[in-house]
Every structure is written in C-alpha cells, then in structure tokens.
Amino acid sequence: xxxxxxxxxNVDKWFGTFHALRDINLQVHRGERIVICGPxxxxxxxxxxxINRLEEHQEGKLTVMGIELTDDLKSIERIRRQVGMVFQQxxxxxxxxxxxxxxxxxxxxxxxxxxxxxxxxxxxxERVHIAEQAHKFPLQLSGGQQQRVAIARALCxxxxxxxxxxxxxxxxxxxxxxxLDVMTSLAQQGVTMLCVTHEMNFARAVADRVIFxxxxxxxxxxxxxxxxxNAQHARTQxxxxxxxx
Amino acid sequence: MQHHASTLLPARPPLLQKISVVQWxxxxxxxxPVSAITTVLLVLILLWSIPSLFEWSVFHAVxxxxxxxxxxxxxxxxxxxxxxxxxxxxxxxRYPFDAQWRPLLATxxxxxxxVGSCRxxxxxCYLSVAWILVWLLFFVLMGGGKWFGIPTxxxxxxxxxxxxxxxxxxxxxxSITLAFPLSILVALGRQSTMPAIRSVCIIYVELVRGVPLxxxxxxxxxxxxxxxxxxxxxxxxxxxxxxxxxxxxxxTAEIVRGGLQAIPRGQIEAAxxxxxxxxxxxxxxxxxxxxxxxxxSLMNNFIAIFKDTSLxxxxxxxxxxxxxxxxxxxxxxxxxxxxxxxxxxxxxYFCICFAMSRYSLWVERQVSHR
Amino acid sequence: xxxxxxxxxxxWCYQAVLIxxxxxxxxxxxxxxxxNMRMRGIQSGFDFxxxxxxxxxxxxxxxxxxxxTYGAAFLAGLFNTLRVSCIAIVICTLWGTVLGIGRLSGNAxxxxxxxxxxELFRNIPLLLQLLMWYVVMxxxxxxxxAPLHFRDWVLLSKEGLALPWFMSEGLTLTPxxxxxxxxxxLYTSAFVxxxxxxxIESVPLGQIEAAxxxxxxPxxxxxxxxxxxxxxxxxxPLTNQYLxxxxxxxxxxxIGYPDLVSISNTTLNQTGRAVECIAIxxxxxxxxxxxxxxxxxxFNRRAALKER
Numbered sequence: 056x057x058x059x060x061x062x063x064x065n066v067d068k069w070f071g072t073f074h075a076l077r078d079i080n081l082q083v084h085r086g087e088r089i090v091i092c093g094p095x096x097x098x099x100x101x102x103x104x105x106i107n108r109l110e111e112h113q114e115g116k117l118t119v120m121g122i123e124l125t126d127d128l129k130s131i132e133r134i135r136r137q138v139g140m141v142f143q144q145x146x147x148x149x150x151x152x153x154x155x156x157x158x159x160x161x162x163x164x165x166x167x168x169x170x171x172x173x174x175x176x177x178x179x180x181e182r183v184h185i186a187e188q189a190h191k192f193p194l195q196l197s198g199g200q201q202q203r204v205a206i207a208r209a210l211c212x213x214x215x216x217x218x219x220x221x222x223x224x225x226x227x228x229x230x231x232x233x234x235l236d237v238m239t240s241l242a243q244q245g246v247t248m249l250c251v252t253h254e255m256n257f258a259r260a261v262a263d264r265v266i267f268x269x270x271x272x273x274x275x276x277x278x279x280x281x282x283x284x285n286a287q288h289a290r291t292q293x294x295x296x297x298x299x300x
Numbered sequence: 301m302q303h304h305a306s307t308l309l310p311a312r313p314p315l316l317q318k319i320s321v322v323q324w325x326x327x328x329x330x331x332x333p334v335s336a337i338t339t340v341l342l343v344l345i346l347l348w349s350i351p352s353l354f355e356w357s358v359f360h361a362v363x364x365x366x367x368x369x370x371x372x373x374x375x376x377x378x379x380x381x382x383x384x385x386x387x388x389x390x391x392x393x394r395y396p397f398d399a400q401w402r403p404l405l406a407t408x409x410x411x412x413x414x415v416g417s418c419r420x421x422x423x424x425c426y427l428s429v430a431w432i433l434v435w436l437l438f439f440v441l442m443g444g445g446k447w448f449g450i451p452t453x454x455x456x457x458x459x460x461x462x463x464x465x466x467x468x469x470x471x472x473x474x475s476i477t478l479a480f481p482l483s484i485l486v487a488l489g490r491q492s493t494m495p496a497i498r499s500v501c502i503i504y505v506e507l508v509r510g511v512p513l514x515x516x517x518x519x520x521x522x523x524x525x526x527x528x529x530x531x532x533x534x535x536x537x538x539x540x541x542x543x544x545x546x547x548x549x550x551x552t553a554e555i556v557r558g559g560l561q562a563i564p565r566g567q568i569e570a571a572x573x574x575x576x577x578x579x580x581x582x583x584x585x586x587x588x589x590x591x592x593x594x595x596x597s598l599m600n601n602f603i604a605i606f607k608d609t610s611l612x613x614x615x616x617x618x619x620x621x622x623x624x625x626x627x628x629x630x631x632x633x634x635x636x637x638x639x640x641x642x643x644x645x646x647x648x649y650f651c652i653c654f655a656m657s658r659y660s661l662w663v664e665r666q667v668s669h670r
Numbered sequence: 671x672x673x674x675x676x677x678x679x680x681x682w683c684y685q686a687v688l689i690x691x692x693x694x695x696x697x698x699x700x701x702x703x704x705x706n707m708r709m710r711g712i713q714s715g716f717d718f719x720x721x722x723x724x725x726x727x728x729x730x731x732x733x734x735x736x737x738x739t740y741g742a743a744f745l746a747g748l749f750n751t752l753r754v755s756c757i758a759i760v761i762c763t764l765w766g767t768v769l770g771i772g773r774l775s776g777n778a779x780x781x782x783x784x785x786x787x788x789e790l791f792r793n794i795p796l797l798l799q800l801l802m803w804y805v806v807m808x809x810x811x812x813x814x815x816a817p818l819h820f821r822d823w824v825l826l827s828k829e830g831l832a833l834p835w836f837m838s839e840g841l842t843l844t845p846x847x848x849x850x851x852x853x854x855x856l857y858t859s860a861f862v863x864x865x866x867x868x869x870i871e872s873v874p875l876g877q878i879e880a881a882x883x884x885x886x887x888p889x890x891x892x893x894x895x896x897x898x899x900x901x902x903x904x905x906x907p908l909t910n911q912y913l914x915x916x917x918x919x920x921x922x923x924x925i926g927y928p929d930l931v932s933i934s935n936t937t938l939n940q941t942g943r944a945v946e947c948i949a950i951x952x953x954x955x956x957x958x959x960x961x962x963x964x965x966x967x968x969f970n971r972r973a974a975l976k977e978r
Binding site for chain 3: 328329331332335338339342343493494495496497500507509510511512513514515518519522523525526527528529530603607608610611613614621636638639642643645646649650653654657
C-alpha cells in the first residue's frame with residue numbers, strides 16, 4: 056500500500072481554551088474522495104484548514120505528501136503549492152479579472168511565462184465550463200460563476216490535493232447544482248479531494264469515504280453505502296435523521 | 301472500511317507552551333534576513349540617540365529654579381528650572397496670582413465631570429443635572445463678581461485674563477457640547493428630501509470644512525463685531541467660542557452623517573410602519589444606532605478640537621502656548637530655556653490626548669462586543 | 671386646497687419658513703455690518719488690491735518689493751502656501767506609507783518604533799510642534815560663521831539651509847520655511863500612517879487566506895493582493911489628510927512665515943478691509959480644497975472595483 060497523501064496522527068487543536076480538534080487520526084490516500092460532514096462547530100473546517108496551515112495544530116503530527124507540518128515556512132510554502140483550496144466565500148480577488156485571478160499564482164509562484172499561464176488558465180476555465188467569462192471581473196459574475204472560477208483558480212496550480220470548505224453553502228439554491236456538477240466531474244477524473252459539505256446526494260454519488268465529526272472528534276467513517284444505510288454510532292444516526300428528514 | 305469511535309473524548313485544556321525569550325526574539329526580531337538587517341539598523345540608531353538624550357534631560361539637567369545654574373549648564377543639560385519657576389504662569393496665564401486656587405478648582409471640577417461622564421455606569425438623568433451644575437460652578441469660580449444680581453464673594457476677573465489650562469479645557473469642552481445638537485440638526489438636514497434645507501446644510505458644512513480654523517477664528521475675531529448691532533461689544537472669548545463651535549459643528553455633522561448613512565433603510569421603514577413620526581423615528585430608532593456607530597470618530601474629533609484650541613493664541617487668548625510665550629519670552633533670564641518650557645506643555649497635551657485616544661479604543665471595543 | 675396633512679405641502683411650508691428666516695437674518699446682519707462700517711469709517715471694495723503694499727515680504731518665489739500692489743502680495747503669499755503644502759504632501763505620503771507598513775511589520779522593533787512615532791506626533795498640537803521646531807531652527811542651530819555642513823554642498827545654520835550650488839545663485843531656505851515644512855510633514859505623516867495601516871487591515875481576511883492558499887510569498891501577497899485592494903479604502907481618508915495639510919500650512923502666521931494667511935493678516939491690519947481680506951483667503955482655500963478633492967476623486971474612480 057502506498058504511503059498516505061495526508062496523515063493525521065493524534066492531532067489536537069485549541070482555539071484559546073476551546074478544544075476544537077480532539078485526537079484526530081486520519082489517513083487519505085491518492086485518488087480518494089472524502090466527504091466530511093457534521094453539525095456546525097464540530098471542527099470540520101478547522102480540520103481542513105490545518106492541512107494547508109491556515110490553522111496551526113498544537114499537539115500531534117500532521118504529514119502532507121510526506122512533509123511534516125511545522126513552523127518551517129519553506130515546507131509550508133511547498134505544501135501550499137500542491138494543495139488547492141476552494142472557500143465558502145469564494146475569495147476571488149475583486150481587483151483582478153478572471154484571467155488575472157487564475158494566472159496570478161502560475162506567473163508569480165511557479166514563474167511561468169504569461170503566455171503559458173494564460174494557456175493553462177483557459178484550459179481550467181474550459182474544464183469548469185466558464186471560458187467565455189475570462190475577461191470579466193469577479194463582481195460582475197453570479198455566485199455560482201464566481202465559485203466555478205475559484206475552483207479553476209485552485210486547479211491552475213495542478214495541485215495534488217483539493218480542499219473544498221463548504222463550497223455551496225453561500226450560493227442560491229439554483230446555483231448549487233452547477234458547482235456540484237463541476238466537483239463531480241473533477242471527482243470522476245480522479246482528483247484527490249476532501250470536501251466539507253452538507254450536500255448528501257453529492258456524498259452518496261461521489262465519495263469513497265464519508266466522515267462524520269462532532270465536537271472535534273471523528274465519530275464515524277465509512278463508505279457512503281454503509282454510512283447512510285447502516286450508521287453505527289448513535290450520534291451519526293441522530294445527525295442523519297435530522298439532515299435527511 | 302467502516303469504523304466508529306468507541307468512546308467520546310471529553311474536552312481538556314491545552315498544555316501551556318512556554319515560548320522562551322530567544323524563541324520570541326527569533327520570530328520577531330530576526331525571522332527573515334530583512335528583519336535582521338532592520339533590527340541591526342534600528343538598534344544602532346537607538347544606541348546613538350537615546351544615551352545622549354538621557355544625559356541631556358536627566359543626568360546633566362538642572363531641576364531647581366536657579367537661572368545661573370541653568371546658564372552654566374546650557375547646551376549640556378536641560379533647564380527644568382524654568383518649569384519650576386514659571387509653571388503657575390504657564391498653567392493659569394494672566395489670572396491674578398493669589399486667586400489661582402479658583403481656576404485650579406474649576407478645572408478639577410470640569411475634569412471630574414468629564415472623567416465621570418466616560419463611565420457607562422453614570423449615564424442617567426443625574427448626569428445632565430451634574431453637567432449644568434458643574435458648568436455653572438466653573439463660570440462662577442472663574443469669573444466671580446455678581447451673578448444674576450447675587451454677589452458671589454469672589455473678586456471679578458474679566459475674561460481676557462483667563463488663560464492656560466482652564467481656558468483650553470473650557471474652550472474645547474464647551475464648544476463641543478454646544479456644537480453637538482447643532483451638528484445633529486445639520487446632519488439630519490443634509491439627509492433631508494427638502495432641497496432648501498439640504499442646500500443650506502451642504503453649503504455650511506463645505507464652506508467651513510474648506511477653510512483653515514485660523515480663518516474662522518479671524519473671521520470671528522474681526523467680523524463678528526461688525527455683524528452685531530452698532531454699539532454692542534462682545535467678549536473676545538465669546539467670539540472665539542462662536543468660531544470654534546461653528547467650526548467643530550461642521551466636522552461633527554459629517555461624522556454623524558456617516559453614522560446615519562450606515563443605518564439600513566429597513567430600520568426607518570419598520571419604524572414608519574409602527575406609526576412613528578419623523579422626529580420620533582430619528583430620536584428612538586435612528587440616532588441611538590447611528591451615534592453608537594460613530595463614537596470612535598467622535599472621540600477622535602474631540603481630540604482634534606482639543607488640540608485646535610491651541611490656535612486661539614493667535615487671536616490673543618492666552619491658552620497654554622500663549623501663556624508660555626508671555627511667561628518666558630518676556631523674561632530675559634529664562635528666555636533661552638523656552639524649549640524646556642515647551643516640552644513641559646507638550647507633556648501635558650500628550651498625556652491628555654493619549655488618555656482620550658485610549659478611551660476611544662476602549663469604547664470601540666465595547667460597542668463592537670455588543 | 672392646501673392640505674396640511676399632505677407631506678408635500680408641509681415640506682414647502684417648512685422650506686418657505688426657513689428661507690424667510692434666513693432672509694431676515696442676512697438682512698439684519700448686513701444692516702448691522704454697513705452701520706458699523708460707516709461708524710468706523712471703514713471702506714469696502716476690492717480696489718485696495720491695486721494700491722502699493724508698503725511692506726516687505728520675508729521670502730517669496732518672485733522678487734517682491736514694498737512698491738508692488740497688495741494683489742501681488744497676496745499672490746506671493748499664495749505661492750508660499752503652495753510651496754510648503756506641495757512639499758509636505760509629497761514627503762508625508764512617502765514617509766507615512768513607510769510608517770504605516772512598518773506598524774504591520776513582522777519585526778517587533780520596527781512595529782514598536784512606528785507605533786511610538788504615530789502616537790507621539792498625533793497627540794501633540796501642530797502649533798506646539800511648529801513653535802518648538804522654530805525654536806530649534808532659530809536658537810539651537812549654530813551661527814552663520816560656523817554652520818553644520820556636508821562639504822560645501824549643504825550648510826545648516828541659524829540663517830537656514832543654504833545650497834550654494836542650486837541653479838545659478840544658490841538657494842537658501844529660511845528657518846521659518848524649514849520649521850514649517852519639517853513640522854507639518856512630520857505631523858501629517860503620522861496621520862497618513864494611520865490611514866494606510868487601517869486601509870491595509872481592512873482588506874478582508876478571506877483575501878489573505880486565498881493568497882496564502884495559492885502559495886504567494888508575504889511580499890507578493892502585499893504587492894499583488896493587499897495593497898491594490900487597500901488603495902480603494904485609503905484614497906478618501908488620504909484626500910482628507912492632504913486637505914488638512916494645505917489648511918494646516920496656515921499656521922505659518924504663528925512663526926512668521928509669509929504665507930497667504932499671514933500676508934492677509936498684515937494687509938487687514940494696514941487697510942482695515944477685514945471682510946475683503948478674509949473673503950479672499952477663504953475663497954482661495956476653498957478653491958484649493960476643491961481642486962485637490964477632485965484630483966483625488968479621479969484617482970479614486972480609477973482605483974474602484976468594477977462591479978455589475
């Protein structure tokens with residue numbers, strides 16, 4: 056078995072005195088699609104954000120692509136270049152056009168020539184079906200379009216891992232599906248992804264594993280069929296009952 | 301592969317990580333090459349300037365009011381003796397020497413009132429009464445003579461002899477107090493849908509904000525006597541007070557207007573649907589929210605006005621800088637040590653303004669926590 | 671019929687009443703003014719601008735003698751004001767930006783010193799700072815015979831800053847000019863630093879996280895993501911500081927630098943034409959304010975985000 060791409064070993068994290076992550080043990084292998092769900096405040100986003108060091112863990116060992124996450128700036132930057140993130144609030148740069156948003160990192164971080172960066176950007180824009188908006192500015196697009204651009208921006212760095220932090224929670228219902236479709240096609244292309252979401256149909260269709268978290272702890276993890284039909288922990292059952300009612 | 305947690309872990313407190321001094325310095329002082337170079341440069345500059353500053357102001361300084369000692373120490377040590385000798389003249393201006401307990405008491409009363417008003421615990425109707433009483437006390441103490449025909453037992457001191465710190469505090473506080481209701485009216489007027497009212501307010505605000513305070517003070521000083529009916533004379537103090545009040549009202553109006561604009565239209569609509577009239581809406585719904593929103597800006601404005609009162613020295617009212625000029629420039633023994641005297645009132649201004657800005661930050665935190 | 675309950679009718683009534691009050695007020699004030707002026711023998715009119723000034727001006731950008739007109743004197747004053755204001759604005763923008771970014775620096779020493787600077791210079795009245803710098807320039811500087819100097823290029827003494835090589839006849843900056851420009855620049859820089867700092871801090875955290883997640887270095891983050899967005903938030907309050915600098919240069923009258931207000935003051939005392947002199951000064955400052963504001967407005971529009 057190949058070594059895991061992401062490995063959490065006894066990871067604990069506090070915000071001040073609030074114990075946000077409790078003894079997390081998790082392994083993610085290449086090509087796996089993981090969906091993390093749970094009530095709000097359960098630590099799902101925190102877990103995700105620890106992977107690219109937007110949050111720091113205090114105890115335990117977290118290894119991403121063989122590099123251990125510590126205070127070392129160089130290793131953090133190496134990891135961030137290989138891990139792409141899509142935020143709930145899109146976080147597109149409003150002062151740059153869609154094209155410039157996408158070519159920013161390839162030009163400045165990977166030192167590509169503008170022409171190469173633009174070619175790559177157009178490829179990714181076509182992948183998310185939004186190539187015609189390349190010269191618009193983010194605030195001129197709808198929420199669903201902005202989120203698809205955000206996904207393309209993350210893909211431009213050809214990351215090994217994609218993190219999705221509640222990507223559809225800030226969208227109007229009509230636009231949720233277009234983003235989920237893009238994520239589904241990415242999953243089918245074999246991209247390693249961790250996704251925090253409430254969209255259970257997406258989890259059922261796409262995930263290799265579904266993880267349920269509550270109060271900072273991983274309560275249950277299982278393949279979707281077993282998870283949805285045969286949840287074993289009482290808390291998981293209660294959550295699913297509320298969500299799917 | 302399916303598994304679930306066998307036991308639920310309770311929360312536990314974090315193990316306190318002690319960061320050593322070296323680690324802190326490593327992160328904050330030489331974390332990157334640029335940071336290290338900056339630290340070295342700044343340390344060199346500090347080492348070059350701080351010791352000589354210390355020597356001049358403390359080591360070789362003269363602390364007694366001895367003009368000869370000061371002369372001997374010129375260039376080597378500071379002459380704080382000038383402060384020891386002249387502090388009463390600087391703090392109270394041309395106020396009669398033996399009656400200086402009166403402005404002292406008046407200033408203390410005013411300060412207590414202001415500090416007391418800062419605490420939310422005291423915000424009730426007694427505060428308004430306190431304000432009126434303390435202001436009355438202030439003017440009676442400072443002016444003396446007869447008030448409403450009743451003799452106060454205090455010698456009458458005309459307003460052109462008022463000076464120094466009491467004058468600064470009075471001008472700043474009184475002008476802000478008087479300007480505040482005016483500024484609310486002007487801010488509301490600027491939002492009004494009636495073009496005449498809106499134009500008048502806009503013209504007033506833009507005119508006053510476009511010119512320096514000095515022009516406004518000159519205007520008040522030279523033009524007000526012309527504008528009043530022939531034969532009436534007006535106090536220099538009143539003229540200056542009118543000038544500063546109109547000036548600060550324009551700036552405060554802009555700040556209040558910013559607060560008004562931040563209130564969502566839905567608030568006003570909800571109030572109207574409940575049947576409240578325009579003035580009721582403003583009083584009960586809009587203004588409380590708008591003002592709470594802009595308290596930090598209002599405090600900054602107050603600090604600015606407080607500093608601006610120093611300009612009245614240009615129109616011959618002797619506040620702190622002006623009183624200093626009178627006290628030190630006129631005395632050839634102490635004139636060479638003007639800088640030390642200036643540093644003294646710098647300290648006074650700095651302490652008061654810094655305290656106010658700290659208070660402003662505290663208020664900001666209180667408001668944002670709610 | 672006029673319906674009192676109609677909002678429109680009420681609005682018109684209120685406005686009519688207001689205008690009526692204003693007319694009465696202005697009329698009364700005018701009546702008083704004319705009466706007072708008659709009584710004191712003050713003449714009115716702007717014709718005095720063509721009379722010879724009868725006073726010298728300490729320094730000006732063109733040669734001014736006492737035989738030239740009051741109008742020319744005002745012009746000299748205006749140029750002096752602009753000279754100080756422009757230099758102060760340019761330098762305080764640069765120095766203020768350094769201080770503002772320094773306050774957010776990773777180096778604790780730089781952070782602390784920048785904080786100390788801004789708190790110190792913001793909490794002391796400008797007039798006091800100018801008076802102190804003036805004392806330094808005029809009393810603490812060495813005498814003309816033994817100036818502080820860097821080779822023969824720059825000489826600093828009680829007479830000011832001399833640059834003998836400048837153009838053909840050299841340039842001497844008077845102590846008044848130095849004290850005013852130096853003091854005004856240091857004071858305004860502290861406020862500009864605050865404006866820049868709060869502009870940068872107001873950029874939403876999500877933008878910084880997005881920049882982090884695509885692997886930009888701290889310097890790249892600042893240059894490509896933070897500063898362009900911070901600029902939007904910085905331009906309006908920065909405009910305010912520029913306007914303040916122009917208005918604050920009027921404190922020149924306290925240290926004897928012949929700026930517009932100072933010359934207007936002298937003229938006012940000589941001719942007694944208080945209303946006209948003050949009106950000229952106010953008109954000039956209003957024009958300067960309007961010009962600066964519209965210039966910055968143009969800049970603001972270019973920095974704005976393109977929305978739907």
